[in-house]
Each structure stands twice: as structure tokens, then as C-alpha cells.
Amino acid sequence: MSDAFASSPTARTNEPPLLEVEDLQTSFIVGEGQDVRAVDGVSFVVKGGETLAIVGESGSGKSVTSLSIMRLLPKKIGRISRGTIRLRGKDLVGLPEGEMRAIRGNDIGMIFQEPMTSLNPVHTIGTQIAEVVMQHSKLGKKQAHQRAIEMLELVGIPEPVRRASQYPHEMSGGMRQRAMIAMALSCEPSVLIADEPTTALDVTIQAQILDLMRNLQAKMGMAIVFITHDLGVVAEMADRVVVMYAGQVVETGTVAEIFTKPLMPYTSGLMQSIPRMGEYEEKTRLQTIPGYVPLLTKLPGGCRFRTRCAFAEDRCAAAEPPLEVLDSGRSVRCVRWRELDLKTKATA
Known part of the structure; x- marks a missing residue:
């Protein structure tokens, strides 16, 4: 990645949001009727012409969020149980299927992971x-x-x-x-949702697809919601980033803020796992986050990340931390973020 982080040339920062997702909760019925929240209170906005990246490990709720926006959840087991999804102010959650069918493809397009x-x-x-x-x-x-x-x-x-x-x-x-x-x-469409669109492609083709999407975005002025676990792609494509973990938003910010000064230990762990030029000496190893994303049926009490967090304390288990919105517009879900110095280096 170059020193200058990506920025969509067509982003219209002074306009009202094109797509607004507020307090979205998506549930699935599993096992013997157990109701599990795969997306739990997710909120974000997307403005015309910008690229918003939604990142996180497998199981964090990224793809379910995109399917919720498109209203493509499996009918018998999946449902939007709370929240709103507004496109130009129109709530899509309560629309009859016929009206929603007209919006899919026409107003909101989607690229799926495996063509x-x-x-x-x-x-x-x-x-x-x-x-x-x-x-x-x-x-x-x-x-x-x-x-x-x-x-x-x-x-x-x-x-x-x-x-x-x-x-x-x-x-x-x-x-x-x-x-x-x-x-x-x-x-x-005015909004394009791209769900891991380059995962199955070799690196040369990936670069071509990303260039193509940037060029088409500039030509057509559409907004892109880019869902990925590849932080190199995020750095290259995104204006703003939503970090998800175990169904929740745990941090948001501009791509430069997220990459240079993450506030949440989980975000910092993701950043530290990125290979960087000049760090391939024999004794150098990539840092990894221990453990796995917890099963949604067995979430730990308090902070959902605490069982994998090197900075966890007793108070992290006491109660689930709220998503705190800062004056700068960033948000973070961590009771210790003010105490921690998680500054990291941008990728070269």
C-alpha cells in the first residue's frame, strides 16, 4: 500500500447518507428453536460515492449484514428482528417482497463471493x-x-x-x-455491495478486479460497501472502516485512523497480522490473535473479545461494553481504550 490511504474521488461528504443501517439485529433459529443473534445492534451510514469497508474474521457477521441489507436471509430460519435499513430515507425492512425485488439490482447491486x-x-x-x-x-x-x-x-x-x-x-x-x-x-445501482469479491482469485487478477471497481465507481458515482477480511484490500479501497467481532461493531473510523491508531485491541491485533515490507528476517514472525471467534451460542459474558485479549481485566467481564461514539466521529467498544497505546505502523 502507498503512503497515501485510499480515498474515493467521487465521495460526496456534504450530502445526507445514501444508505443508513441503524441498530440492526438479525437472528437465526438454530438447534431446537434457539434464537441466535448473528448481527447484534449494528449501525453505520454510507454516503454517495464513498467506499465503506466492513472487516473482521469469519463468523463476525459481515456477510449476514450484507444479506440483511438485501433482504436475502433464508426465510424459514433467518429474520431481521430489530432496527432499520434506509435507502435515501426509505426503510427497506418493512417493504413488501415485490417492492424489495424491484430495489435489488436496480438501486442496490451485489457481487457475491463465489461467482x-x-x-x-x-x-x-x-x-x-x-x-x-x-x-x-x-x-x-x-x-x-x-x-x-x-x-x-x-x-x-x-x-x-x-x-x-x-x-x-x-x-x-x-x-x-x-x-x-x-x-x-x-x-x-447507487449502492454496490461487494462480499469478498476477490477471495478466490490469484493476486494478479485481484489487482485487476480492484482497479476495475475503482474505475467504475469513479465513472458511475456509486457507493460501495466492501466486505472483506483482507486488510490490504481495505487500505487500497476504503474511505471508512467498520470493524465487526462476534456480531457487533467494535470500532469505526477512517481508513487512516484505523490503520495508524486503532483504539480497540481486536483492531490492533488485525493490524499487527498484516505482513509488511522489511519484516521478513529469519526470526521475525507475524503476530496473531490467539483463539477463535466464539460461537454465538456460547458468547462469553462482558466484552465478547476478552477471552482472546491480552489487555483484559476483571472489569471486562463485568458487563458488555457499549459502543462509545467520540467527538471525532470514531466509535470504539472497549472500557480500556483510553489507557492503551495501540499505535501501529501503516503498511508500506
Whole structure:
């Protein structure tokens, strides 16, 4: 990463929030009817043109948050039990499914983690993109197919006419991911949710996909909610960061604040686990966070991170710490943050 942290050129800081998530609680029924909160009181805002990264280990609630925004939770076991999700002031939580279906793809697009499981294997790429276009516009079949070809060209796929007639298995992983991006952007959404969009790709293709997303964001002016565990990607892509742990937000801030002066020990642990140039001497080892994210059915009392935290004290177990909002706009969930000096180095 360069010395200058990423900043979206199209971010419109003076405008009201485009997407507002407030006190979101998403529950799943597990086992013999036990109600488990996979997302517990999550709040954040996204402004037009900016990139918000949601980070954390597997099991932290990142993907469930994105599926909640899209209202794509499994119907029989998952539900939004509390909170609001407002797009331009309109609450999506209580919308009838028909209205929500019109918003998906049209106002909010989504790139899923693994395109091979998200694309239909029995339909061509062009047909699948055209179908999305026809669902959200008045274009006919021929015009929608032409739009699909234009989108494939926009995302840098060579020979888009030929590629539009291919099936997903006939494309490489990078090509399939580009096709997913083309589908997500075909109706020019104002918000794009990208759930680990580069995880299954090699580093060269990852860089190409990230460049593509930045260029399309600048061209289309959309906001991006980028969900990832890769902090190198966060440093390169994001304006602001939401750190999640065991279903809760534990810290928020600008990307520069999070990387140079984390306030929460969990965030600091994530930062210390990033490989850095010049730190590959024989005796140097990457620092890791001991243990694992706790099961949501067996959360520890008090601070949910305390069983893995090197700074935990008795008071950390006494009560669950609130998310404290600071005058600077940052927020942190830790009773000891004022006492700790967790300053870390930005990646080179």
C-alpha cells in the first residue's frame, strides 16, 4: 500500500447518507428453536460515492449484514428482528417482497463471493445479464441483450459478443467475476455491495478486479460497501472502516485512523497480522490473535473479545461494553481504550 490511504474521488461528504443501517439485529433459529443473534445492534451510514469497508474474521457477521441489507436471509430460519435499513430515507425492512425485488439490482447491486455458485450454469452469461436488465427496465429482449454486451465490454471482457454466448464454466475465475460485476452494475445501482469479491482469485487478477471497481465507481458515482477480511484490500479501497467481532461493531473510523491508531485491541491485533515490507528476517514472525471467534451460542459474558485479549481485566467481564461514539466521529467498544497505546505502523 502507498503512503497515501485510499480515498474515493467521487465521495460526496456534504450530502445526507445514501444508505443508513441503524441498530440492526438479525437472528437465526438454530438447534431446537434457539434464537441466535448473528448481527447484534449494528449501525453505520454510507454516503454517495464513498467506499465503506466492513472487516473482521469469519463468523463476525459481515456477510449476514450484507444479506440483511438485501433482504436475502433464508426465510424459514433467518429474520431481521430489530432496527432499520434506509435507502435515501426509505426503510427497506418493512417493504413488501415485490417492492424489495424491484430495489435489488436496480438501486442496490451485489457481487457475491463465489461467482460459480451465483451464476446459473445452464444459461449463457449474456442471457443472465439481459434478464436482470429486463426485470428493472422497459427494454425488450434484443435491447437487453445488447445492454449485456455493452456491460461485458465495460468491465474489460474481450470479445464481449462471443463471451455473451458462453456459459459460466467456459470462463476463467477472473472472467466470471467480471461477469458478476457486469450483472451487478447493469442497472446502474447507487449502492454496490461487494462480499469478498476477490477471495478466490490469484493476486494478479485481484489487482485487476480492484482497479476495475475503482474505475467504475469513479465513472458511475456509486457507493460501495466492501466486505472483506483482507486488510490490504481495505487500505487500497476504503474511505471508512467498520470493524465487526462476534456480531457487533467494535470500532469505526477512517481508513487512516484505523490503520495508524486503532483504539480497540481486536483492531490492533488485525493490524499487527498484516505482513509488511522489511519484516521478513529469519526470526521475525507475524503476530496473531490467539483463539477463535466464539460461537454465538456460547458468547462469553462482558466484552465478547476478552477471552482472546491480552489487555483484559476483571472489569471486562463485568458487563458488555457499549459502543462509545467520540467527538471525532470514531466509535470504539472497549472500557480500556483510553489507557492503551495501540499505535501501529501503516503498511508500506
